[in-house]
Amino acid sequence: MQLRVENLHVSYDQIRALHGVSFSIDAGEIVCIIGANGAGKSTTLRAISRLVPADKGAGLRFEGHDLLAFAPDKVVSVLGISHVPEGRRLFGNLSVLENLQLATFARRDPQGIKRDMERVFSIFPRLLERRTQYAATLSGGEQQMLAVGRAYMTGHRMMLLDEPSMGLAPLMMLSMFEALKEINRDGTTILLVEQNARLALKFAQRGYVIENGRIVLEGSSEALLNDPEVKKAYLGG
Amino acid sequence: MAFFMQNVINALQWGSFYALIALGYSMVYSILMLFNFTHGDIFMTGAYIGLGVATALLALVAALGWSLPGWLLLVATIIISMFITSLLGVLVERVGYRPLRSAPRASAAITGLMIGIILEYGNLALLGTQRLSFPELIQTTTYSVGSVYFTNKKIFIVVVALLLMVGLHQFIQKSRWGMAMRAMSYDFPIVPLMGVSLNLIAPLTFAIGSALAAAGGILYGMAYPVLDPFMGILLGWKSFVAAILGGRGSILGAALAGFLLGFIEIFTTMVFPSTFRDLIAYSIILLILTFRPYGFFGQAHSTQLRL
Numbered sequence: 001m002q003l004r005v006e007n008l009h010v011s012y013d014q015i016r017a018l019h020g021v022s023f024s025i026d027a028g029e030i031v032c033i034i035g036a037n038g039a040g041k042s043t044t045l046r047a048i049s050r051l052v053p054a055d056k057g058a059g060l061r062f063e064g065h066d067l068l069a070f071a072p073d074k075v076v077s078v079l080g081i082s083h084v085p086e087g088r089r090l091f092g093n094l095s096v097l098e099n100l101q102l103a104t105f106a107r108r109d110p111q112g113i114k115r116d117m118e119r120v121f122s123i124f125p126r127l128l129e130r131r132t133q134y135a136a137t138l139s140g141g142e143q144q145m146l147a148v149g150r151a152y153m154t155g156h157r158m159m160l161l162d163e164p165s166m167g168l169a170p171l172m173m174l175s176m177f178e179a180l181k182e183i184n185r186d187g188t189t190i191l192l193v194e195q196n197a198r199l200a201l202k203f204a205q206r207g208y209v210i211e212n213g214r215i216v217l218e219g220s221s222e223a224l225l226n227d228p229e230v231k232k233a234y235l236g237g
Numbered sequence: 238m239a240f241f242m243q244n245v246i247n248a249l250q251w252g253s254f255y256a257l258i259a260l261g262y263s264m265v266y267s268i269l270m271l272f273n274f275t276h277g278d279i280f281m282t283g284a285y286i287g288l289g290v291a292t293a294l295l296a297l298v299a300a301l302g303w304s305l306p307g308w309l310l311l312v313a314t315i316i317i318s319m320f321i322t323s324l325l326g327v328l329v330e331r332v333g334y335r336p337l338r339s340a341p342r343a344s345a346a347i348t349g350l351m352i353g354i355i356l357e358y359g360n361l362a363l364l365g366t367q368r369l370s371f372p373e374l375i376q377t378t379t380y381s382v383g384s385v386y387f388t389n390k391k392i393f394i395v396v397v398a399l400l401l402m403v404g405l406h407q408f409i410q411k412s413r414w415g416m417a418m419r420a421m422s423y424d425f426p427i428v429p430l431m432g433v434s435l436n437l438i439a440p441l442t443f444a445i446g447s448a449l450a451a452a453g454g455i456l457y458g459m460a461y462p463v464l465d466p467f468m469g470i471l472l473g474w475k476s477f478v479a480a481i482l483g484g485r486g487s488i489l490g491a492a493l494a495g496f497l498l499g500f501i502e503i504f505t506t507m508v509f510p511s512t513f514r515d516l517i518a519y520s521i522i523l524l525i526l527t528f529r530p531y532g533f534f535g536q537a538h539s540t541q542l543r544l
């Protein structure tokens with residue numbers, strides 16, 4: 001078990017967004033969490049990255065470490081959990097290359113940085129072409145490439161992805177998921193949250209369904225794709 | 238013409254003070270969306286720290302029986318005082334602002350005002366009402382070109398201010414810390430996801446801003462040696478005006494607006510009696526802001542504060 005989340009409650013200004021979420025992921029897996037708007041998908045990822053505090057009683061463990069003892073920057077730099085946030089959130093005033101370099105701020109392994117940078121450019125050759133361009137001027141697809149590349153540069157034991165398909169044309173979506181598969185083959189565990197349930201379940205091996213801050217269903221992707229409830233609620237009948 | 242050039246030199250000198258202080262306001266604003274209203278008093282404290290360091294250095298050199306050139310002592314005073322004052326900036330961030338990082342911005346603003354008052358009256362309590370005077374580390378030499386007179390001090394002040402600004406620009410554009418600051422000015426909640434600690438970059442920004450203010454304080458002390466615990470108030474507010482006029486969060490804008498303020502003030506007194514100076518100068522600035530409400534280089538994009 002690489003990551004285990006138990007009894008996770010999160011509140012924003014007194015309002016509960018998560019009501020006791022529990023799940024776990026093994027090293028090397030691709031797992032997705034699907035759910036509707038406001039179900040608590042992003043909040044779950046933010047809690048793992050420690051961007052929002054978990055209410056008392058939660059258990060968050062990663063490779064034997066208590067995640068709750070880590071500051072958000074240390075989750076990234078010490079544990080190697082990278083996070084591609086919802087809406088990409090690139091630094092538009094920095095160039096493509098600077099966005100990638102900033103992601104290595106805490107790293108002290110020049111050899112590894114060089115290797116990873118080459119890896120990113122081999123997965124996304126477009127970024128190499130555009131390396132001196134401001135991130136704000138990239139197309140939507142290129143921005144998503146940079147968001148994933150940037151996360152990869154911070155560290156890649158596990159990658160949390162918040163709706164990477166958002167705003168992408170179908171073809172771009174497919175090639176993005178191909179790229180993510182390649183990253184996963186290199187040994188990065190992937191936790192993906194998506195509204196696009198069909199796409200997510202085709203990509204992932206297992207999935208969880210979140211509704212109103214609670215996990216209501218879990219199973220293999222195949223089982224979920226064939227589940228009548230899931231079909232009705234998330235796959236359009 | 239000579240009279241005009243004379244005033245250009247004076248304006249550059251005043252502009253240097255405003256610009257050095259304005260940079261600190263601008264840097265802190267750009268990464269934390271926070272008006273650091275302690276900053277004027279950090280300038281004042283920096284000047285006093287400079288006075289203390291200069292006095293100590295003079296005593297030390299005398300005790301050792303060395304004879305060092307005055308400019309060397311001056312440069313040493315500036316560097317040491319910048320360092321000490323940067324620690325004060327770190328302290329202000331740690332004690333005053335960090336606990337309020339997610340509090341309403343108004344709470345943070347009044348915290349700054351209160352720390353400022355503490356610095357002013359702390360100074361008064363510590364040093365009493367005696368007026369301390371900045372030791373003269375270098376002798377004034379006056380040069381003339383045609384009938385324009387200028388002193389070595391004025392040149393020193395303007396050159397040091399410009400060097401510090403160029404240095405700051407290089408730091409922000411070229412170093413990884415500068416890169417992190419630029420990133421933070423764009424979207425700060427996301428910066429930790431890059432493995433960058435906000436608790437490293439925020440104090441660093443306060444440290445640099447405070448160090449620049451200290452340099453400004455010492456340069457000010459060279460030109461106007463009698464120090465006063467309340468000297469940071471008016472200069473602080475005017476520099477804050479420069480920071481806003483430059484465009485909130487714009488480093489280049491703050492520097493240019495600082496010099497512009499110097500020019501407007503000095504040239505107002507060329508035409509009007511000096512008691513009219515601020516009345517007219519700041520009416521002009523008000524007018525400029527009516528036409529350019531975001532200042533000269535105001536960015537349409539301001540720091541993202543929410544996840």
Ligand SMILES: Nc1ncnc2c1ncn2[C@@H]1O[C@H](COP(=O)(O)OP(=O)(O)OP(=O)(O)O)[C@@H](O)[C@H]1O
Pocket residue numbers: 012013016017035036037038039040041042043044086195543544
């Ligand atoms: N920063 C915030 N402040 C206050 N409430 C928030 C904040 N972020 C999310 N919430 C609330 O928490 C709940 C869960 O939101 P969350 O963003 O996790 O949903 P989501 O599943 O990611 O939705 P979407 O698919 O629309 O991105 C929602 O009710 C939302 O309004």
Ligand SMILES: [Mg+2]
Pocket residue numbers: 041042043086162
């Ligand atoms: Mg979301």
